[in-house]
Amino acid sequence: MASEIEERVLLPSRRGLKILVAQLGNRAGMIGAARLAWQKLVYRTDGP
Numbered sequence: 001m002a003s004e005i006e007e008r009v010l011l012p013s014r015r016g017l018k019i020l021v022a023q024l025g026n027r028a029g030m031i032g033a034a035r036l037a038w039q040k041l042v043y044r045t046d047g048p
Helices: 002-008 025-042
Strands: none
16 A cells, blocks of 8 residues: 555655544445535525
8 A cells, every 4th residue: 555655645745644544444434424414404505
């Protein structure tokens, strides 16, 4: 993975970069999508 990052990411963006295991594991995408949907419902601007 390190070689892929070196090849694809510009040096200024790599400085201080840390790659960690996701705490949410395989559910991260589902939880992120649910949060986006929740935000759209809570912060609607189309009236009451």
